[in-house]
Amino acid sequence: MTAQPALDRASPPPRDALSVLNHVFGLPDFRGAQEKIIRHVSEGGNCLVLMPTGGGKSLCYQLPSLLRDGCGIVVSPLIALMRDQVAGLTEAGVNAAVLNSTLSYEEASEVERRLLAGDLDLLYVAPERLLTPRCLNLIGQAQIALFAIDEAHCVSQWGHDFRPEYIGLSVLAERFPDVPRIALTATADAMTRKEIAERLKLTDAPHFVASFDRPNIRYEIVDKQNAVTQLKNLIKERHAGDAGVVYCLSRAKVEDVAASLTEAGIPALPYHAGLDASVRARHQDRFINEDGVVIVATIAFGMGIDKPDVRFVAHLDLPKSVEAYYQETGRAGRDGKPSTAWMAYGLSDIVQQRRMIDESNGSDAFKRVSIGKLDALVALAETVHCRRQRLLGYFGETQADESCGNCDNCLTPPRVRDGKVLAQKLLSCVYRTGQRFGAMHLIDVLVGRLTERVKQFNHDQLSVFGIGRELNEKQWRAVLRQLVAMGHLRAASDAFGALKLTDSARGVLKGETQVMLREQPEGARNRAIRDKSRRGELAPASNGKGAAANPALHAALRAWRSDIARQRGVPAYVVLHDSTIDGIAAVRPASLNELRNIAGIGDKKLEHYGDELIALVNRTEG
Known part of the structure; x- marks a missing residue:
């Protein structure tokens, strides 16, 4: 990790920050650079944060918003993420709200009233709404703790998810020069970082760059033969009953693949822009709230989906860039448990992506950059060396070990020969x-x-x-x-x-x-992937059925969580994360004090659910 803030590394963590972390979020300590970032922003500093999916980016602006006077304004293009984060914050006792197109006039007016009354700790706003004169004037009348610009890579024309409305966010530095700004993203190469800093007027602000490594994700890229059959085998052999995301390039392919998986007994749902909005919403809700659902989607799906227990992400078509590949595969294993990033790839994918670039309306410079990004992804797909090293190297990160022990090339090293002739x-x-x-x-x-x-x-x-x-x-x-x-x-x-x-x-x-x-041996099949790595035995991927110390209690806790989630109209992981359920099942707390010591149980969750959870533990056989 690299960080350039002028901070005293030897100084103790702010007691109030650690206290809020523990009492509100139920977490015992900071991870990685969180403490430095939170201190820096809490003291009024601007910064750019690059942290992988699942690395704890949200806390980097949520906690300073609670420590500083006023309301933290979070700019996000992702309605689903806004909804889930507000639900999670509300569960933790934080006053949070959204201001976006899903609200009625009356609901939006009530949110605006609460903002002006100082009744909100965090407010999530879509960029296009924030930049309206009415919204900027509203914010100008309120006390603002900070501005957090999430998914900051959207500001870059060279990025994989450029959104023109993000460019206008430079107005925040001009209109609110005394309010700290924190820009956050999980994916940005050096060129994209530079553009983020320039466009958001953060060129003089420190950059906190965490490791891009997701060691729990196993990267696998196989020769595309019959991709759907290969995918079915992957799911049946290693991910039966798991939640997963399958990415396809076209809507028609999404429909075909979802139907084929369903016929094979795998619960799969299509998701693409051509579906009716109500159907998309229903499929997304099922994926988020039910166990073991596979969503088959175009790349439009998943931005802002906070589901922690996605056990595999599969690509049946080549993405456009390493950034896109990293962003999409990063939706697997947000809970830190073993997960798979699997892709079937062939020559036709290269031809198709190259044609799309050449036929696009982009400038010559844009096409040159796009071709370079495609070439880098193809090189990742064809490398005979460690895929993780290649992936991290793209983002400017190097590791001491030549082998990660958890990609297909490291687990089953390919044979290489002189191919000059x-x-x-x-x-x-x-x-x-x-x-x-x-x-x-x-x-x-x-x-x-x-x-x-x-x-x-x-x-x-x-x-x-x-x-x-x-x-x-x-x-x-x-x-x-x-x-x-x-x-x-x-x-x-x-x-x-x-x-x-x-x-x-x-x-x-x-x-x-x-x-x-x-070498591609005659009649070769996809190489089998062992369940061991150089780092030791890998834990089996969770199938949602309780690979915990106490399976009966684990199953009972999941059933209880599902009931509570339905009653409250929130995703199950908003009530309790899988890791918290694992902790309860392993410890079997006999008192509220013991329950309070389990990560993920803050004061409000202890108040809301403590007695029920202790009773459930007591009546479930060990």
Whole structure:
């Protein structure tokens, strides 16, 4: 972690902050840089915070809002996150509210009245609403503790989720120069960080950059064969009964995949912008509130979803960038338990994404940056080294260990061989066929398959016809992908997905450039992933059925939590997190004092639920 605030590292943590952390949120201590950030903002400082999903970003502005006079204004584009966070804060006894398009006129007026009356600790506002003259004037009349700009990467045109309305947030520095501002994001490379700081006028503010590592997530990228069948096998073999998110590029594919999973006995729901709003809301609510539901969605889904027990995130299509991949896979394992980030990937994904970039309305500069980001993601997919090291390196972070022990390449190291001759054969085939054809035709020529198209273009008369019979089609596809990842081939954006040579291909053809290729054995299946890592035995992924010290009590606690959540109209994890249930089941508290010592049980939750929980523990057999 790097941090540049001019703070006394040896000074003790503020007693009031630690007290609020414990009594309101039920947490015994700060994590990572939370203490430094909270002190800095509480004392009136501005800052930029980069912290991974599940790392505790929310506390970095929630707690200073409680410590400072006035109301903390949280800017967020995510209605679902606003709702869940306000529900969680309310459960903890914090006066919190939202001001967004879901409120009626009367409800919005009541929130505004409470703000002006000093009756709110935190107010969540959408950026487009905040920037209206009426809302800015309203805030100008209230006492404001701080401004927290969540999902700050949305301000960057180079980011993966650019939102134009975020650019206008620079007005906060101009209109409220004495109010501290904290910008937060889970995903930003160096270029995006720089733009965030410039656009939000935080260039002189310290940056708190936590590690991007999510050690509980196992990263796996497999060769795409029959992606839906591969996904079904993953779920049935390792994630039966688990909540998961499956990302697809198109709405039609979302519908097809959800239907296929449902037919296979896996409870799956589609989610995309083409569905009626009420259907989307119903599917999202089921995913959040029920155990073991799999949501199949386009990339529009999940922003602001705070569900902690998503055990797997699967990509059936290639995302646009490493940032997007990191953001989407980060929705797995927010509770810190073992989880899986799985992706099926093939050459067609590269061609499709490249075509989308070339056909977009973006500027040439935007297209160049987008192609660079796509190339970085392809390199991650094709690397034979530790995926976690590659992923962290993209964000400028290095680790001492060469192996993370919890990605597919580390758990089952791929075999690598000298691929110079294979590369020369393939590149020669691309050149001699005129750089006009896609993978299928090139492989037909290489293996000597006399198709109608091969005969049509007389490619059976070429010297490269049949020179690649030592590999099968699947193996040649792997070679193709790797040469694209290495930059010796590029996928053109035309309708046929033609592959073309790059400048670096010349060195390969002349024998001057080394080419090491991952082996793809004939008839190879996806490599089995062991349940051990270099760090030791991995705990089995929770299936929502209670892998706790006391299964009977664990099941009873989950059932009780579900009932309370339904009664209160909030997600189950807002009532109690899984980690809190695990703690109760393990400790079996016999008194309110013992219950109060379990992480996640603050004063209000002890007051609301303490007697019920102790009674439940006492009547459940051990």
